[in-house]
Amino acid sequence: MTGTIDPVTDADLDAYVDDQLDVSRRIEVEAFLSARPEAAARVMSDLRMRDELRVALAGSGGMARPTTTDAARRLERGLARGRIFGVLQRAAAVAAFVAAGWLANGIVGPMSVTRVVASPQPPAYVDEAVRAHRTTLVRESMSSQAEAPNYNAGEIRAATAIVMPSLPNDWKVRDVQVYPSRFGPSVEMAVETKEMGLVSLFAIRPGTFDVVKPTVAPSGDISSAYFQIGEVAYAVVAQGEVRDLDRAAETLARTLY
Incomplete structure (x- = not known):
């Protein structure tokens, strides 16, 4: 099999994660990743986090709760800040946010959002x-x-x-x-x-x-x-x-x- 003529770039890896490549280009990207374990591990991590994000944004019946949406956005931003402590940071952020929401809801009842915050x-x-x-x-x-x-x-x-x-x-x-x-x-x-x-x-x-x-x-x-x-x-x-x-x-x- 001949080598890849068009070099694989970071944009191609992002498009691979986002399912935006045609079949032939996906094969080229996968061949590229098969020879580069570190890049393959990074892409697999992105794929897992993408799927976690989609599940979180889908929520119950297709509508995400505010706490779930916020946690999903924190998860997505973690991709740009590095992956060394990403999993632990995201888990701590989600747990703290959900716990704080439950506590506030139990003490003062459901919180309302002012027009300034919502716009x-x-x-x-x-x-x-x-x-x-x-x-x-x-x-x-x-x-x-x-x-x-x-x-x-x-x-x-x-x-x-x-x-x-x-x-x-x-x-x-x-x-x-x-x-x-x-x-x-x-x-x-x-x-x-x-x-x-x-x-x-x-x-x-x-x-x-x-x-x-x-x-x-x-x-x-x-x-x-x-x-x-x-x-x-x-x-x-x-x-x-x-x-x-x-x-x-x-x-x-x-x-x-």
Whole structure:
């Protein structure tokens, strides 16, 4: 069997863990790992923690309890901080959080969440998504700016290490651009939708490892809903008050699991 021509990178290992590789590339990655026990052990640890996270986020009947979700997010962030004491740290954090929750619930009853706590400021990459969307609107108004509707998710992943979600069947790609940002290359995709009109799907690697469920950002002349899975963050952006952006974001997020 001939050697692997395309070298296996960290992005390929991340995509392997996230089930984002085709069969031939998975075989190449597995051949790479079979000759590197330390890398294989690290990937197996990531696979186990990924499955633990999915189970925790699924919760009972598909809805995660707040304590379970928080513990799962702590587990996911542990991947980026090293693995030497990861298991012990996660177990201690979960136990302490659950015990504190039970104690507080028994003393003062169920705790309520204030509106300030429940509505945090959106992350910085949402501003990047809004700026990219405004640029797309400018391009739309200029006949001299040719659209680039040819969309190749594999090429985008290879060039930027950004895994794009699968689009609904009735979404039509009108333009795809790679823009610079403070975080590195970002992908801005202009999509025509039946229910929401022209929307932008924005993707970027913000430099943090996290799991953020689809969340609607404060809207004015621009509406947006953002989410993050692992090292890649996404935002669905539209002009004006647009309903169902959060539902669209949830649909896109599900295709990444």
